[in-house]
Amino acid sequence: MDREETKQKLKGYLTHYLSKYKGINCNDYFSCLNPNHQNSGMSMHFNPKDNTVHCYGCGCTYDIFSLIGMDFNLPHYQDQLNKAGELFLENNKINTPKITRNEISKMSDGGTKIVDYTSFFRVCAKQAKTTEYFQEAGITDETIVKFNLGYEPEFSIGNSQQIKAMIIPNGPYGFWAINTETDPDEDYVFYYGKESLFCSHVNENTEDIFITDNIIDALYMSQNGVCSLVIANEIHLNEFVYFLSQQVKKRNYYVTSQTENRLTGLIIRELINYEQPNQLIDLAYPAQSIGDLIMASPEKFRDRVKNIKKLLSVTPRKLLTRKTYDLVSDDASFSEIYYSKGVYGISTDVITKRKLLSNWIIDSSADTDFIYHTCMAEWNILSVELDARTTDISKSYYSLLPKIGLSENTGNPEHDAGNLLTIFASKKIRRQEGCVLVINLQNCNAEYIRTFVNKLMSELRNYIHSIIFFCLDENRTLVDEFCWQTFTVHKDVTSEENEDDDFDSHDYKVTASNAVSGKMFFYTVLE
Numbered sequence: 001m002d003r004e005e006t007k008q009k010l011k012g013y014l015t016h017y018l019s020k021y022k023g024i025n026c027n028d029y030f031s032c033l034n035p036n037h038q039n040s041g042m043s044m045h046f047n048p049k050d051n052t053v054h055c056y057g058c059g060c061t062y063d064i065f066s067l068i069g070m071d072f073n074l075p076h077y078q079d080q081l082n083k084a085g086e087l088f089l090e091n092n093k094i095n096t097p098k099i100t101r102n103e104i105s106k107m108s109d110g111g112t113k114i115v116d117y118t119s120f121f122r123v124c125a126k127q128a129k130t131t132e133y134f135q136e137a138g139i140t141d142e143t144i145v146k147f148n149l150g151y152e153p154e155f156s157i158g159n160s161q162q163i164k165a166m167i168i169p170n171g172p173y174g175f176w177a178i179n180t181e182t183d184p185d186e187d188y189v190f191y192y193g194k195e196s197l198f199c200s201h202v203n204e205n206t207e208d209i210f211i212t213d214n215i216i217d218a219l220y221m222s223q224n225g226v227c228s229l230v231i232a233n234e235i236h237l238n239e240f241v242y243f244l245s246q247q248v249k250k251r252n253y254y255v256t257s258q259t260e261n262r263l264t265g266l267i268i269r270e271l272i273n274y275e276q277p278n279q280l281i282d283l284a285y286p287a288q289s290i291g292d293l294i295m296a297s298p299e300k301f302r303d304r305v306k307n308i309k310k311l312l313s314v315t316p317r318k319l320l321t322r323k324t325y326d327l328v329s330d331d332a333s334f335s336e337i338y339y340s341k342g343v344y345g346i347s348t349d350v351i352t353k354r355k356l357l358s359n360w361i362i363d364s365s366a367d368t369d370f371i372y373h374t375c376m377a378e379w380n381i382l383s384v385e386l387d388a389r390t391t392d393i394s395k396s397y398y399s400l401l402p403k404i405g406l407s408e409n410t411g412n413p414e415h416d417a418g419n420l421l422t423i424f425a426s427k428k429i430r431r432q433e434g435c436v437l438v439i440n441l442q443n444c445n446a447e448y449i450r451t452f453v454n455k456l457m458s459e460l461r462n463y464i465h466s467i468i469f470f471c472l473d474e475n476r477t478l479v480d481e482f483c484w485q486t487f488t489v490h491k492d493v494t495s496e497e498n499e500d501d502d503f504d505s506h507d508y509k510v511t512a513s514n515a516v517s518g519k520m521f522f523y524t525v526l527e
Contacts, residue, residue, distance in 0.1 A: 007116075010084045011051040014064040017087070018046070018053075021071070026053075033067065034060045036203035043248075058204045059246050075145060076125070077118040077172050114194055116172050124150025124167040133166060133180045137216075138295050143223040152177070157190055165190075168215055170198050176215050189215065191232075197239040198230040208252045208308065210283065211267060217256070217290040224294060226305050237266055244274040251276065254308065256283040256290065279312060327485050327514070331524035334487070334510055335359060343457075343467045345483035347476045350442055352489050352508065355526040357438060357470075358385050361404055367434045369427065373407040373420050374440035409444070413451035421459055436466040441475065449478045457482045486513045492523060 018024040022033075026046035032055040033044060043057035054061045062070075065080040068087075074080050128134065128144055131151045143149070148169050155165035155177055166178040174193030198218060202209065206227050212218055213232045221228040231240055253271050257264045257280060264280065271278040283304070287293035294301045304311065328334050328344075337344060337360070346356070361370060372379065390397045407420040420437070427435050439456075441449050449471070460467065469479045473488070480486060492507040512520045 006085070006089070007081065010081070010088060011064055013084070013088045014051045014053070014067075015046060017064055017067065032057055032060070032204075033062060033070075034058055034203060035070070036201065036205070038204060054246070056246060056248055058206075059202050059243060075148065076122060078122055081118070114173050117169070117175055117193060118172050121148055121150055121167065121169045121172075121175070124152050127151045127153070131164070131180070133164075137291075138298075139219060140223055143219055146222075147219065149219075151180075168219070171196055178216065195233070195235045197236050197243060199228070199243070202227055204249070206251060208254065208305075210305075211253060211255045212290065213257070213263070214289065214291075220291045220294045221305075224298065224302055224305070231263065231267055234263065234266070237263065237270070240267070241270050244270060244276065247274070247276070252309070253278040254283065255280045281308075281312070328487070328512055329520055329522070331510065331522045334512075334522070334524055336363070337468065341466050342484045343465075343469075343482055345469045345471065345476065345479045345486040346489060347471050347473045347487070348489040352491070352526065353440070353442065353470045354382065354385055356489070357382065358389055359526060360436075361386065361400055362389060364403065365434070368403065369435045370404040370438055371407050371420065371423055371427075371435065372404055372438045372440070373409060373416070374438075375409045375443055378440055378443070379406050379408075409440070411448070413448045414455060417452050417455040420456065436468065439467070439469045441469060441471045441479070444475075446475060446478060449475055453479055453482060484514065487511065488513075 015026045018026055024030045029042035029045050031042060031044065033053065034055060037043075037055065037058040037060070041057065044053050044055040046053050050063075052061050052063045053067075064084055065077065068083050069075060069077075069080040072080075072083055074083060125148055128149060128151045131153070133151065134144060134149070139149070150167040150169075151165070152167055153164045154162050155167075156162050157177070163177070163179045164181050166180050168176040168178065170176065171194075174191065174195055177190040177192065179188040179190075198215060199209075208227065210221055210226055210228045211231055212221070212228060213230065215230050215232070218228040218230045229240070231237055253276055255264060255267055255271075255278060268278055268280060284290045284293050287296060290301070328337060328340070333340070346353070348356075357372070364370075372382070374382075386400055387397045390400070405423065407416070407423055409416055420439075424435065424437065441452075444452070453469070469483065471479055476486065488511040489508055492509045508524050508526055510522050510524055512522070
């Protein structure tokens with residue numbers, strides 16, 4: 001009986017091994033044999049088609065050799081094979097075939113025949129200590145033993161070419177050969193034998209799985225405590241789909257790709273099909289590869305992986321909305337200044353101020369409210385003016401009353417500013433958005449203006465509101481620094497004036513400062 005026939009015969013002893021050495025009845029489900037799967041449920045069963053046991057909880061699959069390896073602490077396949085022969089065969093010694101270096105290239109046969117590379121792996125594992133590559137690459141002795149890594153200094157890649165190669169087994173029937181001295185721009189990864197999914201161990205407690213197309217990155221992640229899975233081509237993808245189909249637990253899958261390609265899209269599509277949480281991330285940033293990041297700062301990598309959910313959920317705080325108000329540049333927009341949110345300063349005489357304010361109130365829309373901060377005398381005069389202005393038009397004086405409220409100037413700037421802010425806050429809490437603050441400072445001294453304006457604007461400077469300051473020319477500098485646009489309004493001296501009737505039409509010249517291009521002049525008519 002040759003080696004392959006012996007292996008197949010030994011595989012058939014799995015049920016006998018489970019019954020004799022573990023007391024397991026393979027006709028029913030039983031507890032998972034994975035030592036890292038802490039679950040008392042019956043999630044593992046025997047598959048007679050390929051003589052393996054599979055757990056639907058953690059996804060692990062074992063044949064008789066891998067179970068013997070765990071039970072007898074035998075990491076190498078040949079030792080597991082020998083132990084199985086010792087337990088079940090009379091002639092218990094399994095001869096190891098000799099494979100020469102020149103035969104390596106012949107062992108890959110396009111997948112038409114399965115070749116066992118175990119003896120080759122044993123030779124390469126013994127040669128691992130003959131090179132400093134593993135140490136220089138930051139690959140630990142524990143990782144070398146865990147994955148049975150090896151070294152072959154005269155590895156043939158065909159066409160009479162040889163490389164110094166790091167050998168990474170992927171089960172007994174396939175392996176990666178990594179050129180340890182290649183130029184970064186040249187091919188350096190070669191695969192031989194039956195391709196299969198490379199996945200560092202998944203157990204019940206595994207919540208995060210990082211998917212990569214780079215086997216070296218997978219080794220680095222594994223030795224830093226990260227569960228990694230390699231999908232380098234569509235053959236691996238097919239096995240990954242089977243892996244997903246066996247999962248009963250949702251895990252977080254992170255596709256660690258620095259570029260999006262067709263394979264990346266297919267991986268994400270399958271994760272979505274199986275309703276598994278997933279994200280496409282650049283785990284290596286700012287390095288070129290995960291290995292580079294780990295070599296440069298392993299602590300940073302471990303911290304990044306540990307806090308990956310937190311990192312991906314960070315939402316940058318948004319900046320305050322930029323104050324880009326539309327500046328007034330013509331007489332029509334000046335007549336409707338209350339529609340534009342912003343802070344404006346207007347220096348003019350008392351009579352013109354009353355005309356402007358009464359125009360705004362009468363012509364404003366139904367959803368616009370005014371809060372007028374002024375003294376009682378001015379408030380009474382405004383009431384008389386509005387009453388007179390509405391006698392000959394369709395609007396009633398009484399219909400204007402709900403649109404304007406008084407914030408009284410008592411002469412105490414701290415108190416007055418606080419009172420105005422309280423009234424304003426009351427409207428905002430009630431979701432009354434169309435509110436305009438009109439501040440009359442024409443009858444105030446410089447000290448009052450300075451204190452009042454500073455307190456008011458310290459509360460409102462980071463919000464977008466419509467605020468209009470009326471002041472005399474001599475006090476304009478006290479409010480200028482808070483205003484986005486300022487105006488000087490005077491009667492046009494060239495127009496005909498009727499000094500006896502304040503309510504006749506007059507032409508007014510408006511000088512707008514801080515406009516788009518220096519100062520702008522325009523004319524408006526106030527009724």
